[in-house]
Amino acid sequence: MTDNTNTGHNTPAHPTNSSLTTHQFDVLIVGAGGAGLRAALELQRAGKQVALVSKVYPTRSHTVAAQGGINAALGNISEDNWHWHMFDTVKGSDYLGDQDAIEFMCQQAPRIVRELEHFGVPFSRLDDGKIYQRPFGGQSQHFGQSQATRTCAVADRTGHAILHTLYQQNLAAGTQTFSEFFSLDLLIEDQQVTGLVALEIATGQLHQFNANAVLLATGGAGQIYRTNTNASINTGDGLAMVLRAGLPLMDMEFWQFHPTGVAGRGMLISEAARGEGGLLRNSLGEAFMVNYAPKVKDLASRDVVSRAIATEIHHGRGCGPNKDYIELDLTHLDAELIKQKLPGIRDISLTFTGIDPIEQPIPIHPSCHYMMGGIPTNIHGQVMTQTNGENYPVAGLYAIGECACVSVHGANRLGGNSLLDIVVFGKAAADHILSRPAEVCTTKTPAPKAINPALLKRMQAFQASRDTEIPNDANNDDSVVSFKRDLQQMMQRHCGVFRDQATLAAAKPMLEQLAQRLKTLRVQDPAQGFNLERIQAFECENLLAVAWATLESALARTESRGAHARDDYPERDDQAWLVHLLFFMQPHITLKQKPVQMQPKTVAPFPPIKRVY
Amino acid sequence: MLFNIQRYQPEAASAQQVGAQNATYWQEMTLDDALVKPGMMLLDALKLLREQDPTLSFRSSCQEGVCGSDAMQVNGRNRLSCITPLAELSQPIELMPVPGLPILRDLIVDMTLFFDRYAQANPTLNAGKFNPDQEHLQSPADRAKLDGLYECILCACCSTSCPSFWWHPDQFLGPAALLAAERVVIDSRDIQPKQRLEALSDPYQLHRCRGIQQCTTSCPKGLDPSRAIRQLKHQQWTQS
Amino acid sequence: MRNLAKIWPNGKWSYAWQQLSAVYLLVFLPWFVWTIWPALMGLDYQPAQPGLLWLTSLIALALLFIHSWIGLRDVVIDYCPARHLPMAIRALSLVFMLMIFNITLLLTRWLLL
Amino acid sequence: MRDLIGGRHARPVHLALYKIRFYPNALVSISHRISGSLLAICLIFGLMLLNAVALGWINTSDITQSVPGKLLILLTLSSLLFHWLSGLRHLIIDWWPAKDHQVPQAWFSGWAVSLVFFLWAVGTLLLALALFTGGFVGGPS
Numbered sequence A: 001m002t003d004n005t006n007t008g009h010n011t012p013a014h015p016t017n018s019s020l021t022t023h024q025f026d027v028l029i030v031g032a033g034g035a036g037l038r039a040a041l042e043l044q045r046a047g048k049q050v051a052l053v054s055k056v057y058p059t060r061s062h063t064v065a066a067q068g069g070i071n072a073a074l075g076n077i078s079e080d081n082w083h084w085h086m087f088d089t090v091k092g093s094d095y096l097g098d099q100d101a102i103e104f105m106c107q108q109a110p111r112i113v114r115e116l117e118h119f120g121v122p123f124s125r126l127d128d129g130k131i132y133q134r135p136f137g138g139q140s141q142h143f144g145q146s147q148a149t150r151t152c153a154v155a156d157r158t159g160h161a162i163l164h165t166l167y168q169q170n171l172a173a174g175t176q177t178f179s180e181f182f183s184l185d186l187l188i189e190d191q192q193v194t195g196l197v198a199l200e201i202a203t204g205q206l207h208q209f210n211a212n213a214v215l216l217a218t219g220g221a222g223q224i225y226r227t228n229t230n231a232s233i234n235t236g237d238g239l240a241m242v243l244r245a246g247l248p249l250m251d252m253e254f255w256q257f258h259p260t261g262v263a264g265r266g267m268l269i270s271e272a273a274r275g276e277g278g279l280l281r282n283s284l285g286e287a288f289m290v291n292y293a294p295k296v297k298d299l300a301s302r303d304v305v306s307r308a309i310a311t312e313i314h315h316g317r318g319c320g321p322n323k324d325y326i327e328l329d330l331t332h333l334d335a336e337l338i339k340q341k342l343p344g345i346r347d348i349s350l351t352f353t354g355i356d357p358i359e360q361p362i363p364i365h366p367s368c369h370y371m372m373g374g375i376p377t378n379i380h381g382q383v384m385t386q387t388n389g390e391n392y393p394v395a396g397l398y399a400i401g402e403c404a405c406v407s408v409h410g411a412n413r414l415g416g417n418s419l420l421d422i423v424v425f426g427k428a429a430a431d432h433i434l435s436r437p438a439e440v441c442t443t444k445t446p447a448p449k450a451i452n453p454a455l456l457k458r459m460q461a462f463q464a465s466r467d468t469e470i471p472n473d474a475n476n477d478d479s480v481v482s483f484k485r486d487l488q489q490m491m492q493r494h495c496g497v498f499r500d501q502a503t504l505a506a507a508k509p510m511l512e513q514l515a516q517r518l519k520t521l522r523v524q525d526p527a528q529g530f531n532l533e534r535i536q537a538f539e540c541e542n543l544l545a546v547a548w549a550t551l552e553s554a555l556a557r558t559e560s561r562g563a564h565a566r567d568d569y570p571e572r573d574d575q576a577w578l579v580h581l582l583f584f585m586q587p588h589i590t591l592k593q594k595p596v597q598m599q600p601k602t603v604a605p606f607p608p609i610k611r612v613y
Numbered sequence B: 001m002l003f004n005i006q007r008y009q010p011e012a013a014s015a016q017q018v019g020a021q022n023a024t025y026w027q028e029m030t031l032d033d034a035l036v037k038p039g040m041m042l043l044d045a046l047k048l049l050r051e052q053d054p055t056l057s058f059r060s061s062c063q064e065g066v067c068g069s070d071a072m073q074v075n076g077r078n079r080l081s082c083i084t085p086l087a088e089l090s091q092p093i094e095l096m097p098v099p100g101l102p103i104l105r106d107l108i109v110d111m112t113l114f115f116d117r118y119a120q121a122n123p124t125l126n127a128g129k130f131n132p133d134q135e136h137l138q139s140p141a142d143r144a145k146l147d148g149l150y151e152c153i154l155c156a157c158c159s160t161s162c163p164s165f166w167w168h169p170d171q172f173l174g175p176a177a178l179l180a181a182e183r184v185v186i187d188s189r190d191i192q193p194k195q196r197l198e199a200l201s202d203p204y205q206l207h208r209c210r211g212i213q214q215c216t217t218s219c220p221k222g223l224d225p226s227r228a229i230r231q232l233k234h235q236q237w238t239q240s
Numbered sequence C: 001m002r003n004l005a006k007i008w009p010n011g012k013w014s015y016a017w018q019q020l021s022a023v024y025l026l027v028f029l030p031w032f033v034w035t036i037w038p039a040l041m042g043l044d045y046q047p048a049q050p051g052l053l054w055l056t057s058l059i060a061l062a063l064l065f066i067h068s069w070i071g072l073r074d075v076v077i078d079y080c081p082a083r084h085l086p087m088a089i090r091a092l093s094l095v096f097m098l099m100i101f102n103i104t105l106l107l108t109r110w111l112l113l
Numbered sequence D: 001m002r003d004l005i006g007g008r009h010a011r012p013v014h015l016a017l018y019k020i021r022f023y024p025n026a027l028v029s030i031s032h033r034i035s036g037s038l039l040a041i042c043l044i045f046g047l048m049l050l051n052a053v054a055l056g057w058i059n060t061s062d063i064t065q066s067v068p069g070k071l072l073i074l075l076t077l078s079s080l081l082f083h084w085l086s087g088l089r090h091l092i093i094d095w096w097p098a099k100d101h102q103v104p105q106a107w108f109s110g111w112a113v114s115l116v117f118f119l120w121a122v123g124t125l126l127l128a129l130a131l132f133t134g135g136f137v138g139g140p141s
Helices: A034-045 A082-092 A099-119 A158-173 A237-244 A302-314 A335-341 A343-353 A417-435 A453-463 A480-494 A501-520 A532-556 B013-018 B042-052 B112-120 B140-144 B163-167 B174-185 B193-199 B214-218 B225-238 C002-006 C011-035 C050-079 C082-112 D024-054 D060-065 D067-095 D110-133
Strands: A020-030 A050-054 A176-179 A181-189 A192-200 A205-216 A255-262 A279-281 A326-329 A362-371 A382-387 A390-399 A579-584 A590-595 B002-007 B025-030 B071-074 B077-080 B093-096 B103-105
Touching (some): A020 A034, A034 A158, A099 A158, A158 A417, A181 A205, A181 A237, A181 A532, A205 A237, A279 A302, A302 A326, A335 A343, A480 A532, A480 B042, A532 A579, B002 B042, B077 B214, B112 B174, B163 B174, B174 B225, B214 B225, B214 D024, B225 C011, C011 D067, C050 C082, C050 D024, C082 D024, D024 D060, D024 D110, D060 D067
Parallel strands (some): A020 A050, A020 A205, A050 A176, A192 A390, A205 A390, B002 B093
Antiparallel strands (some): A181 A192, A255 A362, A279 A326, A382 A390, A579 A590, B002 B025, B071 B077
């Protein structure tokens, strides 16, 4: 790593008003997960000056927790082609995915996976030496006929292997990394993004990064829900930055609840467990998925399985003393297979429940896992916005990975497509930056800008003494911890697997109340260096913005599609709702619509049909 | 439930007076037993303690033992707080930052030296030319050689429990980085294992290891860096 | 500090020498004690194969020096502050040279008498 | 390391060894090192005495019959015994012929370590008896 990361020994800077360190780069990448690292690698190798700014060390990014695998129609085990992969993804998205983007991703997949293999990812292998693949939910051969086997896997540590491999490649390429820098706000001048302001966590100092292109790869925001499979860092920092900059988020009502989180705790038990033959059972011991998806049973798409589990529990067929979970049964599988192909989930089960899946079923419950929505982008990763009904890219701003909404996942993501998404579009965005005219990409040296007064005010407000500037009626005992807990609980209750008008509408005043609380929220820790409480305060602000986008969009979409299941509108409504929803927070909350791209570039489109598994 | 935590608050006035070396101090903290639920991990307890004292600083991210953020010394042993069950620990639970790295605040240490050594170990596979139409072939037996090597999460539990790393964090690569080095050397796809082994033949990077085995006993993922280092030492002779 | 990487032998060779000498001494020492046991017990003793005993003992002595040189050098490298290390290594090699010189002197003297 | 702790990077480092749990292996390892260093010191001392004998300043019996001399011999032999035993264990671990250098856990365990210490203690006791009582194992009285 570079000297720039070794900043911990600096004497702590005192309040930040005027001290602002500036940096100049060609490209600035925010977030060092799989998407950010893949883009950085491409750009660094092409000779660009790249800065990778991340609020944690790159190997702590949440890509590390992805387990099951990455989809590519390699056909190593059974016949396959990318066109079938595309069909499955379009169908899985409940036809909300943009078909040109899906086409691009599925077409690129085999090459991208082989490239990862070439970089060093230790894929599991078949006897003939090729990459091992396993069946995953929603995969089919011949456009919906038989089950396909498409997910390339590194045992059940695929994300870990990919993240570490990309990190290693970046080390070799010499990418400059700014680890433990928390990004606060984008810098925008004349409609063009010119950089951002970040807080160096170790010292509390502010840094201004200037760049010709800013690439957001900040990941998801699963922390808006109480029970989630996400890391505590997944707080939607990039999403909120975009909202504050007056740009939209798209399709935020679509949150994937992973069917198999460890009950009561949330950790992920990979879909690979079912891919390798695991079965879901209710308290009667029935493998109930046959009632919900007669053809593919446990390997139905995730939204289907999660709803099935929620329904079983709702009807009193849950397991345990409180009948509040379902069991994932692997006991009929060969112990060796579990040890070889699923060592990580066995570990998780043993650690967090004390249960060895070889001997006993694992208690599971749906757990918030993935955000299908995000920052709208086109197929090159360019962030899109809309004025007066016209959609156009924002100059200098890109988004990739979970924080972006291309959209390839539409209303529901297929297992194994998220790792694919980050790598494909990480590379695509880098390629687009490289293909821009040279003069756009050369380094200018703009003068350091004064810090946005609004940003300064926020920082100072969090840091102000608890007794000052707080209106008398405010609750002085409020803390970032209780704020976050209340927000998560509210979202869990009002915007979970099933939604309806009444519960959603009831959440709105709560959200407004939380926004009021945020204004008077104070940080007790007075320190500048490693003030994690202050970081959490900023994260709370970001989570609130994401929750707001989610709730408003969920209220507006009066249909059930993919992961968005409305009790009061149980059917999909292609007439009214085969559109993307854009949510703007600035200058005031607005919802707009954007057409779904139904026209692929090289193949015939897949018109919407009823989605059954 | 009783905790004894080594604190370091660099910005406190007292710390400024006595100088960094003497500024660590011990603090007893108590967690109401009513808050302690069965199956709770040390990290959960730490979060509750942080509600009592927001200045208590520690890193954490994934909370399931795969990101490697939250290594700390628990009752004398390096562990990940998120996968250390409270029930396993004898009280008072003594918490310190991991040994041998400069402390930034409380349980947070500066990982720069650790990651620099990792980079120095050149853990990047070199598989030669890329062929977009066909992956490199690797037999399941060759792939199995990577098991126990690639799963490392870079939490630094091993390296910071290694006396050789304490004395030479700037020159001895340490168990984590050497595990990574072995992971590429032994990969059948790599085209330059000999050069890699040759690069490690000086007295420091690899050969500071004295087989003390603290690394293997403290790995929270059950890996065996000591074995990887033995293999490297032998391969230096068998592969040249 | 960097030129220390060049001190003899480097890590790879010191590992090999250390293992080799250890194995030799591991076997030699018990055998040696067994062979000269009568002499240790103060009995009148003539070795059955004096040539073999001399040869193996001389090898053992040489390996002992190598073994202890590498071992002590490692101890010094580990615990000596980096800025004093070149000096310490030089002092250590001086001690070893003196010892080797002294032993050679004693041996020749003994053989000549 | 010392350079990093002091100087301008002044930040505390936790290296309070008494607060760190050392496993049986680490104990053998450090003892192996200590006994080795002792042996080196004994070697220098022995060499000095040998010179003194060669120059006719003292007699061999002055060493073997005096208490400090006997203690020096005991220290040397006892260190040698420990170094030999722990070295043997070290070599077994290093050269265990199994695939992938997988050494049975037993060799790392407290069991093997206790064995080393036990054999050393017994050996040292016997040596001390032999040296100080003379003719322990049927030698001439």
